[in-house]
Amino acid sequence: MPKPYSAFRSAAAKQPRRKGLVGAALLVVFMLILAGLRGLALVGIATGLTDCAWCMGATAIQQDAGILALLLAFTGLSLLSARYWLQLPWLLLSAMLLLAYALDAILLKTLVQHLYWLDIVKFGKEIDAIGRFGNVLLASATGKLMLVGVVAGIGVLVLALLSRPRRPRLALACFVAAGLFFLIGLWSPMTMKYINYPLLQNFIAANLADSVDRHYSTAYADMLRKEYVPPAPICEAGRGLRPNVIIIAVESLSMYHSKLFGGGGDTPHLDAIARDNAYFPDFIANGFTTDSGLIAMITGKPPIPTLGRYQSAEAFAGFESPQGALPEIVHAHGYTTHFFTTGDLGFLDKSKWLKELGFDSWEGAEQPFYNGWKRRHFNAAEDKALYQRFLQWLDARKDDASPWLAFILTVSTHPPFVNPENESLDEAGAFRYADKQIGMLYDELAKRDFFRNGVLMISGDHRSMTPLSATELARFGDSALARTPFVVATQLPITRGAVSGKFQQADIVPSIAELLGERACHKPDQGTFLSDPPQPAQYVAHARGDRRNQIDIYFDGKQADLVLAGDQSDWIGPKPDNWKQIMDGIALDRIGRGTANENFLDLMINARAPKPAPSPN
Known part of the structure; x- marks a missing residue:
């Protein structure tokens, strides 16, 4: 007996939700792949510098467990409701987290540094320079592989932003896994004493640890102005020469x-x-x-x-x-x-x-x-x-x-x-x-x-x-x-x-x-x-x-x-x-x-x- 139209309609409605569930799974898999690649990049950086370069790569993956915990938590929250408008904030947060993680991995590979939020502000307006840097990078084999990864990542993000079915039990499993990965990420192994340990940290921890822009209080500034005695300048006879000067x-x-x-x-x-x-x-x-x-x-x-x-x-x-x-x-x-x-x-x-x-x-x-x-x-x-x-x-x-x-x-x-x-x-x-x-x-x-x-x-x-x-x-x-x-x-x-x-760069002015x-x-x-x-x-x-x-x-x-x-x-x-x-x-x-x-x-x-x-x- 043929199925009624309502059954076909129900099946059609469920299809995009299943795709959304597949997208959620692929998002987690893609994050795990990126974590592995970041670990391999750290192995390359640490090779020759430590007795155990692979330990550094493993530490980087372990430190990134906190990032995976966040992604699993967002995924679990998205599965608690069948309403898309309630899922959307968690879907967007998941997508942004993956995007930021991917950019951090690219910067690690190309410039050996983390993605700092404040660098986005500093360099973000330099669209032309970023584009030219990207063009030069894409001319390399590494750049071409990165491009393949970017295309695959965009496909994953598209699927991950689709509506998902309500799955309370799966959400609970995500929360339990998130808690486990969070605890793993809290561990600070001996390798974190490496002189370049910020590269081993996950990028969120690296950003949160930065206190450079913390302001001084008015009371502290007033105290400094009253108590500070500046050092006496060092004065000496000059040479009185008139050469032309080139600094490169x-x-x-x-x-x-x-x-x-x-x-x-x-x-x-x-x-x-x-x-x-x-x-x-x-x-x-x-x-x-x-x-x-x-x-x-x-x-x-x-x-x-x-x-x-x-x-x-x-x-x-x-x-x-x-x-x-x-x-x-x-x-x-x-x-x-x-x-x-x-x-x-x-x-x-x-x-x-x-x-x-x-x-x-x-x-x-x-x-x-x-x-x-x-x-x-x-x-x-x-x-x-x-x-x-x-x-x-x-x-x-x-x-x-x-x-x-x-x-x-x-x-x-x-x-x-x-x-x-x-x-x-x-x-x-x-x-x-x-x-x-x-x-x-x-x-x-x-x-x-x-x-x-x-x-x-x-x-x-x-x-x-x-x-x-x-x-x-x-x-x-x-x-x-x-x-x-x-x-x-x-x-x-x-x-x-x-x-x-x-001697130092700042000595050029007083030397001249x-x-x-x-x-x-x-x-x-x-x-x-x-x-x-x-x-x-x-x-x-x-x-x-x-x-x-x-x-x-x-x-x-x-x-x-x-x-x-x-x-x-x-x-x-x-x-x-x-x-x-x-x-x-x-x-x-x-x-x-x-x-x-x-x-x-x-x-x-x-x-x-x-x-x-x-x-x-």
Whole structure:
């Protein structure tokens, strides 16, 4: 006997609900697959650094049990009602959780860091830069596999957002499983003492542990202002010279890229330049990103984050004052200042910041010289084009005797590392290429007799966002995360060869001030590497990228860590004798810089990267 129409209608109505149930199961399976892949990525990162790399991968999966617990809890809640509008909030939360987890896994694989909510605010408006980064990544085999995973994930999400049948018993099973996985995730094994333990944490725990933007109370700030005694500046006779100055910040250049600096990489030109001039084997990058490197090298201040900085789309918030920055220092001696890069100056509003600091000119991807060159990350032409453009600029002013300072920021070695000579994704090849271009620039400057009365400084902008090598870890310990080569080339009388002492990016400003002035003063947390003899800072600060609320302080051959948490800021490890003065000074400096005022509404309004401000050439 044929079934009545109502039976067919009932069966048809149940079909999408069954698909929704299948989608829920696939969502959990997909999360488990991602957890396994994240564990494998951690094995790759830890290989050579620990006795048991697989233990690190297993720990990462165990720590992610809390994420799976959340997903199971949301799934259980969605199965308690047959009404779709009551299911929908839990379906959306499940989808968002999976999406965030997938993005975190991609960032771990490509940049060796977690997905931090506040980085979404900071970089979210840079749609063009993100797109170009994605295009470069998709050119690789890894990127293509990721694309397959993304397509599969979208299919799973579509199914998972369908209506589900009411299944109270299945919901109860999900809750029991969620409780079990939650308890598993609470365990903190010995492997969590690994120096890069934040990478082992699940991304929610990593975000919740970040106290960097916790504000100081009014009472605490008032107390600091009454009690704080600032350290006396260190003043000394200057050298009164007038050389032209070139500072090159090489994207991601790290100690391990150079044999001379203790690594296994291949940078023969940089190493030869260093041996013939001066190099600093114990040099510290003050931050972990390009913007933090620029802040240190141009303002002379360690990039200790402004309150609210990681909630802000303005990367340079709190460091806009021209007082004491390179342009002000050299303008006082009749210099002009110029900034060169091939990247998009609209990215993170660099052009606005350079104008506020007082640079006389700045140029980036918009420079007509780069027309016809292939563009990659950040719409940038390769390093060869950058150096050729600078030499063109230099030759155009050969009859101008007025002194100048030029700051050059490279882009070609930004991850994912593409060798411009053959388009291969090859970190070693990309740095061999960059090294060859540095050698070309050095030779061209020598032909122009630049070094007779000129100074060339070469530094990485920060240590590469790649796993620590076993060699780095054995040689430098935890501080390997803050290391970058530094070379000074000139024929002027300076200390030559390997210069001992812990120097840093923030020493560039006081060193130039001492070189140009008859007398110069600097703070105790700044050194002068062009003086005779070179004088390291009393202590050096490095803002970490893996633990955003932690500032590494290097002093007297030791390392201490200052944890930023508003009124509850405190020290980890051996403290310097003047620990309170350092901590209170950092707190007052952060309070004095104010709070970054960008927020989610601003991000929505300013969805597109701003156009670079015109450079007054």
